Amino acid sequence: MKIGFSAPTAGPLSALDPLVRLCVGAEELGFDYGTFSDHVVIPTEIASPYPYSATGEFTNQGTGERNEQLIELAFVAARTTKLRLVTSVMVIPHRPAVLAAKQLATIDTLSGGRVTLGIGAGWMKEEFEAIGAPPFAERGKVTDEYVAAFKELWTKDKPKFSGAYVNFDKITFAPKPAQKGGIPIWVGGESGPALRRTAKYGDAWYPIPNNPAFPMDSLKRLTTGIARLRQLAAEAGRDPKAVGVTVRFQRYAPGKADKAGDGERKLFTGSTADVVGDVKAMDTLGVSAIDLGFAGGAIPEILAEMKKFKAEVMARL
Numbered sequence: 001m002k003i004g005f006s007a008p009t010a011g012p013l014s015a016l017d018p019l020v021r022l023c024v025g026a027e028e029l030g031f032d033y034g035t036f037s038d039h040v041v042i043p044t045e046i047a048s049p050y051p052y053s054a055t056g057e058f059t060n061q062g063t064g065e066r067n068e069q070l071i072e073l074a075f076v077a078a079r080t081t082k083l084r085l086v087t088s089v090m091v092i093p094h095r096p097a098v099l100a101a102k103q104l105a106t107i108d109t110l111s112g113g114r115v116t117l118g119i120g121a122g123w124m125k126e127e128f129e130a131i132g133a134p135p136f137a138e139r140g141k142v143t144d145e146y147v148a149a150f151k152e153l154w155t156k157d158k159p160k161f162s163g164a165y166v167n168f169d170k171i172t173f174a175p176k177p178a179q180k181g182g183i184p185i186w187v188g189g190e191s192g193p194a195l196r197r198t199a200k201y202g203d204a205w206y207p208i209p210n211n212p213a214f215p216m217d218s219l220k221r222l223t224t225g226i227a228r229l230r231q232l233a234a235e236a237g238r239d240p241k242a243v244g245v246t247v248r249f250q251r252y253a254p255g256k257a258d259k260a261g262d263g264e265r266k267l268f269t270g271s272t273a274d275v276v277g278d279v280k281a282m283d284t285l286g287v288s289a290i291d292l293g294f295a296g297g298a299i300p301e302i303l304a305e306m307k308k309f310k311a312e313v314m315a316r317l
Contacts (some may be wrong), residue, residue, distance in 0.1 A: 001283050003314060004033040004086060004291030005306060006250075010066040018078070018299045023076050025303045029044045029310055033116065034076065035088030035248070035291050037219050043126035044191055051211050052250065070095075071102050077111035085111065088248060088291070089120035089188040089206070093133045094265065097146040097166045098173075098278075101153045105177045112179035119147060120188040127224055134165060140193055141165075147185065147201050155181035164256070179275035186246055190225070191216035197233035204288070218264035219281055226285055245315040246289040248280065252309060253295060272312045279317060 005026050013022070016081040023034055031043050031097040042064040045096050047231065049056030057134040074240070076311035089192040095103075129244045133172060134142045138252040142165050148164040153173045155214045160169045177183045188196040198205040201230050230240035257270035267278050282290065296302035296308070 001279060001287070002032040002084075002289035004035055004084075004289060005031050006088070006291065007034040007036050007072075009037050009072055009167060010039070012065075013299065013302075014065070014072070016065050019072070019076070021299045022078050022302060023080055023083060023103050025299070027308060029306055030311075030314070031083070031306065032088050032289070033084035033291065035086045035118070036069050036073055036076075038086055038091050039066055039124075039127065040094055040131050042125060043124070043130055046124060046126055047126045048123055050215065052091040052208055054212050061068070069181065070100075070107065071114070074107045074110070077114060078106055080118075083117055084114050086116040086186070087118045088261040089186075091109075091122040092119050092143040092146045093122055093128065093139050093311040094131060095136065097149045098153065098168060100146070101150045102173070104150070105154060105173075105175065106180060106184055108177040108183055109175050111178075115177070115183050116181075116186060117150075117183045118186040118188055119143065121193075122175075140197075141304060144197060144201070145310070147197075151182055151201075188248075190216055195225075195229055195232055196236075198243060199230060199236040199238065202243060204246045205229050206246045206248060208248045208250060210250065215246075215261055217266045218260035218262055219267060219278065220264050221260065221262060222267065222282070223285060226287075239288075244289075245285070245287045246291075247287055249290065249292045251295065252305070272302065276313055276316045279313065282316075 007023055008019060026034060046058055069087060069090060077085055104115060104117060121139040126137040145163045145165050149161045152161050154177050166206035183235040185201060186204045187194060187202035188206045190207045190211045207216050216225050228243055231242045233240040254272055254275050258268045260264040268275055282286050294302050294305040296305055
């Protein structure tokens with residue numbers, strides 16, 4: 001089981017010194033990967049509902065101070081040696097397909113093959129409009145086509161693509177990503193379209209359990225979701241076992257055992273023993289990686305929480 005942590009792309013902790021101290025410190029503690037979120041701008045008025053809040057309110061905007069995701073990814077790659085770098089997630093329609101494929105391939109090459117591309121179609125219409133992205137209503141189709149174009153560019157000697165949103169031919173695309181077969185793709189989202197996208201394109205499904213519309217917050221619910229993924233992969237003509245599962249938990253705060261909507265205990269709540277049991281149960285289900293957000297207002301506090309997690313959970317796996 002690979003264990004990751006959430007690296008800041010927004011606010012004071014995303015500045016040079018704290019960002020480096022956290023990522024280097026996490027690498028030294030033995031964490032396998034860092035995750036990096038994606039917003040180019042934060043509109044001051046947002047009507048679009050945030051999927052991971054019971055109220056639909058997006059509470060993470062802060063002052064709007066944010067680093068560009070891929071530039072931060074490249075910067076952290078240069079300051080670390082083993083840490084994998086996971087976009088969590090990259091909103092695929094935010095960037096032109098060929099440019100994004102080149103940026104990702106460059107980071108993967110210069111980092112020695114350490115990039116994982118977590119993908120999403122996006123949820124904030126106001127941000128799409130502000131940055132001149134393709135129409136928000138078409139974001140699912142755009143995402144599928146861009147990902148297909150990425151794969152063409154990363155794997156073919158003479159890449160060629162003709163679609164509704166991407167067209168190229170008679171070009172050279174080099175260097176290819178360092179990872180043979182292209183950069184691994186983890187598909188974020190919990191909805192039916194996200195599962196179908198995973199079954200068709202993904203190397204792994206990458207849900208967040210606390211989506212009120214599509215909850216995966218208990219072991220029973222996650223098990224059902226994974227079974228559905230396996231079925232869809234088979235229907236798409238793929239080996240179900242070839243499609244992995246990774247899970248993102250927004251916060252790690254053991255203590256009180258909360259109940260999920262189905263009456264079961266919520267994953268990653270309760271005692272440390274409960275959390276260890278959750279990790280082992282997910283491993284049995286075929287989950288290959290989990291990542292978490294660790295609490296703290298300063299880097300020493302966050303690293304202390306990560307060190308505690310290593311001692312209390314990672315050491316017992």
